[in-house]
Amino acid sequence: MKSMRLFLLLAFNALMLLEASGFNHETDRQALLEFKSQVSEEKRVVLSSWNHSFPLCNWKGVTCGNKHKRVTCLDLGGLKLGGVITPSIGNLSFLISLNLSDNSFGGTIPQEVGNLFRLEDLYMSFNFLGGLLPASLSNCSRLLALDLFSNHLGGGVPSELGSLAKLVALDLSNNKLKGKLPASLGNLTSLQQVGLAYNNLQGDFPNEIARLSQMVTLELSVNNFSGVFPPAIYNLTSLEYLYIHSSGFSGSLRHDLGDLLPNIRELAMSENYLTGDIPTTLPNISTLEMFGIGKNKMTGSISPNFGKLQNLHYLELALNSLGSYSFGDLEFLDALTNCTHLHILSVAYNRLGGALPTSIANMSTNLMGLNLGGNLISGSIPHSIGNLLGLQSLLLEENILTGPLPTSLGKLLGLEFLSLYSNKMSGGIPSFIGNLTRLGRLYLSNNSFQGLVPLNLGNCSHMLDLRIGYNRLHGTIPREVMQISTLVTLTMERNSLTGTLPQDVGRLEYLTELSVWGNKLSGKMPQTLGNCLSMEELYLQENSFDGGIPDIRRLVGVKRVDLSNNNLSGSIPEYLANFSSLEYLNLSVNNFEGKVPTEEKFRNATIVSVFGNKDLCGGIKELQLKPCFAQAPLTKTKHSSLLKKVVIWVSIGVALLLLLFVASFYLCWLRKRKKNHQTSNQAPSSLEVFHEKISYGDVRDATDGFSSRNMVGSGSFGNVFKAFLPTENKVVAVKVLNLQRHGAMKSFMAECESLKDIRSDDVASVLDYLHVHCHEPIAHCDLKPSNVLLDNDLTAHVSDFGLARLLLKLTKSPFFNQLSSAGVRGTIGYAAPEYGMGGKPSIHGDVYSFGVLLLEMFTGKRPTNELFGGSCTLHSYTKSALPEKVLDIADQSILHSGLRVGFPVAECLTLFWRWGLGVVKNLRRTGWQRVKPQRS
Ligand SMILES: *[C@@H]1O[C@H](CO)[C@@H](O)[C@H](O)[C@H]1NC(C)=O
Ligand SMILES: *[C@@H]1O[C@H](CO)[C@@H](O)[C@H](O)[C@H]1NC(C)=O
Ligand SMILES: *[C@@H]1O[C@H](CO)[C@@H](O)[C@H](O)[C@H]1NC(C)=O
Ligand SMILES: *[C@@H]1O[C@H](CO)[C@@H](O)[C@H](O)[C@H]1NC(C)=O
Ligand SMILES: *[C@@H]1O[C@H](CO)[C@@H](O)[C@H](O)[C@H]1NC(C)=O
Numbered sequence: 001m002k003s004m005r006l007f008l009l010l011a012f013n014a015l016m017l018l019e020a021s022g023f024n025h026e027t028d029r030q031a032l033l034e035f036k037s038q039v040s041e042e043k044r045v046v047l048s049s050w051n052h053s054f055p056l057c058n059w060k061g062v063t064c065g066n067k068h069k070r071v072t073c074l075d076l077g078g079l080k081l082g083g084v085i086t087p088s089i090g091n092l093s094f095l096i097s098l099n100l101s102d103n104s105f106g107g108t109i110p111q112e113v114g115n116l117f118r119l120e121d122l123y124m125s126f127n128f129l130g131g132l133l134p135a136s137l138s139n140c141s142r143l144l145a146l147d148l149f150s151n152h153l154g155g156g157v158p159s160e161l162g163s164l165a166k167l168v169a170l171d172l173s174n175n176k177l178k179g180k181l182p183a184s185l186g187n188l189t190s191l192q193q194v195g196l197a198y199n200n201l202q203g204d205f206p207n208e209i210a211r212l213s214q215m216v217t218l219e220l221s222v223n224n225f226s227g228v229f230p231p232a233i234y235n236l237t238s239l240e241y242l243y244i245h246s247s248g249f250s251g252s253l254r255h256d257l258g259d260l261l262p263n264i265r266e267l268a269m270s271e272n273y274l275t276g277d278i279p280t281t282l283p284n285i286s287t288l289e290m291f292g293i294g295k296n297k298m299t300g301s302i303s304p305n306f307g308k309l310q311n312l313h314y315l316e317l318a319l320n321s322l323g324s325y326s327f328g329d330l331e332f333l334d335a336l337t338n339c340t341h342l343h344i345l346s347v348a349y350n351r352l353g354g355a356l357p358t359s360i361a362n363m364s365t366n367l368m369g370l371n372l373g374g375n376l377i378s379g380s381i382p383h384s385i386g387n388l389l390g391l392q393s394l395l396l397e398e399n400i401l402t403g404p405l406p407t408s409l410g411k412l413l414g415l416e417f418l419s420l421y422s423n424k425m426s427g428g429i430p431s432f433i434g435n436l437t438r439l440g441r442l443y444l445s446n447n448s449f450q451g452l453v454p455l456n457l458g459n460c461s462h463m464l465d466l467r468i469g470y471n472r473l474h475g476t477i478p479r480e481v482m483q484i485s486t487l488v489t490l491t492m493e494r495n496s497l498t499g500t501l502p503q504d505v506g507r508l509e510y511l512t513e514l515s516v517w518g519n520k521l522s523g524k525m526p527q528t529l530g531n532c533l534s535m536e537e538l539y540l541q542e543n544s545f546d547g548g549i550p551d552i553r554r555l556v557g558v559k560r561v562d563l564s565n566n567n568l569s570g571s572i573p574e575y576l577a578n579f580s581s582l583e584y585l586n587l588s589v590n591n592f593e594g595k596v597p598t599e600e601k602f603r604n605a606t607i608v609s610v611f612g613n614k615d616l617c618g619g620i621k622e623l624q625l626k627p628c629f630a631q632a633p634l635t636k637t638k639h640s641s642l643l644k645k646v647v648i649w650v651s652i653g654v655a656l657l658l659l660l661f662v663a664s665f666y667l668c669w670l671r672k673r674k675k676n677h678q679t680s681n682q683a684p685s686s687l688e689v690f691h692e693k694i695s696y697g698d699v700r701d702a703t704d705g706f707s708s709r710n711m712v713g714s715g716s717f718g719n720v721f722k723a724f725l726p727t728e729n730k731v732v733a734v735k736v737l738n739l740q741r742h743g744a745m746k747s748f749m750a751e752c753e754s755l756k757d758i759r760s761d762d763v764a765s766v767l768d769y770l771h772v773h774c775h776e777p778i779a780h781c782d783l784k785p786s787n788v789l790l791d792n793d794l795t796a797h798v799s800d801f802g803l804a805r806l807l808l809k810l811t812k813s814p815f816f817n818q819l820s821s822a823g824v825r826g827t828i829g830y831a832a833p834e835y836g837m838g839g840k841p842s843i844h845g846d847v848y849s850f851g852v853l854l855l856e857m858f859t860g861k862r863p864t865n866e867l868f869g870g871s872c873t874l875h876s877y878t879k880s881a882l883p884e885k886v887l888d889i890a891d892q893s894i895l896h897s898g899l900r901v902g903f904p905v906a907e908c909l910t911l912f913w914r915w916g917l918g919v920v921k922n923l924r925r926t927g928w929q930r931v932k933p934q935r936s
């Protein structure tokens with residue numbers, strides 16, 4: 001028995017020796033060649049050094065141990081390899097570090113990875129790995145870092161992971177994990193970084209987590225946890241970064257939070273169901289840089305003690321119930337003048353009362369965004385507001401502010417968004433507004449501004465959204481305003497404006513809403529209105545316009561049109577009936593005459609209103625109009641029936657004659673045509689040979705009547721619609737040319753030429769991208785790019801995002817909700833569809849890729865730009881420029897000419913800050929592998 005045991009022991013030792021010798025060098029080679037064989041073919045060339053004639057230890061990405069020459073490190077990060085990961089990887093038994101991040105591996109994580117018992121680092125982030133997280137990973141008991149960020153892993157977090165006692169960093173964010181977190185995670189007492197954000201984790205957060213006293217970063221954002229703010233978090237005394245944005249937590253916060261977590265730098269708690277006061281000790285956390293608790297149910301006051309926080313950059317408390325609508329609510333603003341690093345302050349939509357302190361003008365000149373809207377703030381904007389030279393957005397709407405716009409506002413040359421609507425401000429709209437050439441949105445509606453509309457508003461050449469309705473303005477609408485070609489929304493309703501609607505309105509190609517109702521405008525509606533191809537809402541009612549409706553047949557995206565209460569005359573254009581998006585058409589109380597159509601939209605009396613036009617006839621009976629052909633009053637029925645018979649017979653006779661005539665004419669024509677054909681012996685035109693012909697009717701049906709819903713883009717030469725051709729079961733793009741536009745045909749032919757070229761490779765199948773690749777990544781953020789353009793080198797670019805909206809969907813941040821309440825739609829320069837670090841459009845569905853996309857859009861630089869390499873990434877490049885030098889790195893085409901419909905930089909910036917606060921710390925993500933946890 002004893003000898004038997006001895007023998008076993010010897011044999012075992014011998015095996016160990018063998019394993020470390022050259023014999024198993026071969027095992028590694030075989031395992032790697034097997035791995036290579038499963039890498040998708042088109043990328044296998046990257047591994048060309050993996051061949052029999054080249055030494056294993058020199059293969060690309062391979063590092064061997066000094067003594068035993070076994071593979072200890074396999075680093076294939078960022079090579080964009082596709083295919084699947086072979087189980088043979090589990091045979092690399094000396095492997096210490098495995099990096100397959102930022103590739104396109106699909107399939108699952110092989111169970112066999114669990115055989116790698118020497119493994120310390122396992123990086124597989126940014127792939128498409130699905131299936132379950134293998135429980136066998138728990139055998140890799142030396143694991144320090146496990147990074148599976150951004151894959152498609154489903155199922156639960158296996159409780160077996162609780163045995164990875166040495167684990168320092170665990171990132172499972174951006175997957176599809178569900179269920180409850182296992183209590184066993186509480187065993188991982190070395191953990192410093194934990195990412196579980198953007199999953200579908202449920203249930204209570206385990207109390208056992210309280211034991212993880214080394215924890216520095218905890219990301220739980222965007223999950224469906226239940227229960228109160230996890231008590232375990234109060235025990236994590238080393239915590240510096242806590243992100244629980246939109247995680248489902250409720251309940252109140254402990255008052256001693258600031259004392260228990262004294263090292264916090266960033267605390268993101270927006271969009272939960274938290275109640276009670278902001279912890280009084282929070283301002284004791286001297287390290288605090290960012291605090292966001294917007295969109296919760298917080299009550300109580302805002303402590304002036306926030307003024308003690310020298311490092312505070314970002315304070316977001318919007319959309320709560322803070323304050324008591326009384327004097328003193330704004331005392332904290334005085335104190336915040338101490339915070340010299342403050343960039344963003346939002347306390348909008350709370351219950352703050354009292355007068356706006358003049359001290360706000362003494363706040364940090366770093367302040368970029370100040371948002372106090374939706375409170376009950378009185379007083380006036382301080383004269384010295386112009387001190388805040390860094391200000392990009394000043395949002396004070398929906399308060400009870402009085403007084404004029406201070407002159408010093410004219411100094412805020414960086415201002416992009418000024419929102420003062422629904423206050424009680426008075427005085428004129430000063431002409432210095434024209435100096436604020438970066439202004440993208442100006443909301444002055446619903447105040448008591450008087451005087452003229454300043455001509456030099458026209459200098460604001462980046463203006464997207466100009467709202468000055470519901471004031472006491474008089475004089476004419478300056479044609480200069482109509483020359484701001486970027487305008488998307490222009491509202492001037494309910495003033496006392498006179499004169500005509502300037503012809504220049506036709507320049508506003510991107511205008512979707514024009515509202516000038518309730519003024520004293522007169523003259524004809526300009527013919528050029530028909531050029532405003534983006535128009536959706538047109539409100540001209542309650543003026544004195546006369547003449548007919550101009551030709552607006554091309555405004556097929558129109559939804560709401562109100563021309564009521566004018567002196568308009570002429571007939572109602574039939575084509576209005578076919579505007580498939582039309583929801584509301586009010587032509588009442590005018591002098592329209594003739595027949596009211598009965599087709600399509602005119603079948604629905606809820607949509608159309610025409611009363612008060614005494615010469616209209618016909619229409620559906622709900623409209624209660626007189627019939628169009630008054631019949632001869634015949635009294636004797638006998639007489640009338642005889643007459644009817646005669647009329648019918650005569651009609652039939654005439655019809656037969658006509659038919660004969662037409663038929664003979666047609667025959668003649670046919671014969672002639674045939675003859676021509678034979679004599680000229682021409683080849684059929686190339687168009688007929690190579691192109692399938694599709695009838696207008698089919699195209700119309702396929703685009704749902706050129707519905708705006710199907711419009712995927714518009715440019716100077718026409719609009720592009722998405723069309724579904726049921727007979728071929730194909731989605732195609734239909735470009736409708738604006739033939740009146742000089743050069744449209746030429747441009748179209750050029751486009752056809754280039755499209756022809758890309759068919760074969762680049763696979764910039766735009767729609768495929770839109771529907772297959774794009775849909776998925778944006779599942780979280782509801783990104784629906786409505787436009788894909790091709791650039792000079794035939795790369796597909798996404799534009800026309802309606803960006804603001806989608807950002808909001810993404811961040812769901814109250815602050816940004818305020819920022820974009822107007823919902824800018826438009827093109828933001830260009831955006832390449834490569835998600836991640838270049839190459840393929842990925843379907844990672846994660847915010848990271850979106851981040852890169854945005855950075856790229858913003859900087860105009862691709863992540864693959866030669867500028868970048870090593871530790872210099874698009875991310876670090878952008879970050880280093882924030883905030884002071886941001887305009888230096890911004891794509892000049894965003895700022896200047898390339899802009900079709902702009903995108904206020906303020907919003908972009910605030911977005912960066914939003915990320916900074918990190919719903920998920922996406923931007924850090926790129927650096928994570930390099931910021932390796934320290935080995936103890
Ligand atoms: C093997 O790899 C080396 C190094 O990349 C290369 O020079 C050689 O051509 C390769 N041999 C074969 C047969 O592919
Ligand atoms: C890990 O945690 C679980 C549950 O908290 C516990 O039952 C188990 O004993 C722990 N295992 C180890 C190895 O510490
Ligand atoms: C968490 O902290 C509380 C005191 O706040 C303490 O009673 C409890 O034991 C701690 N839990 C752990 C697991 O350390
Ligand atoms: C502002 O800073 C000054 C000097 O650093 C300090 O004395 C004062 O208490 C601070 N005020 C607040 C409200 O924190
Ligand atoms: C606006 O700009 C003009 C010309 O640059 C300058 O003369 C004027 O002082 C500016 N107004 C304000 C209020 O800054």
Ligand SMILES: *[C@@H]1O[C@H](CO)[C@@H](O)[C@H](O)[C@H]1NC(C)=O
Pocket residue numbers: 583604605606607
């Ligand atoms: C008429 O239009 C209204 C408003 O668009 C719509 O809700 C309703 O369904 C329509 N009715 C018919 C019969 O189409």
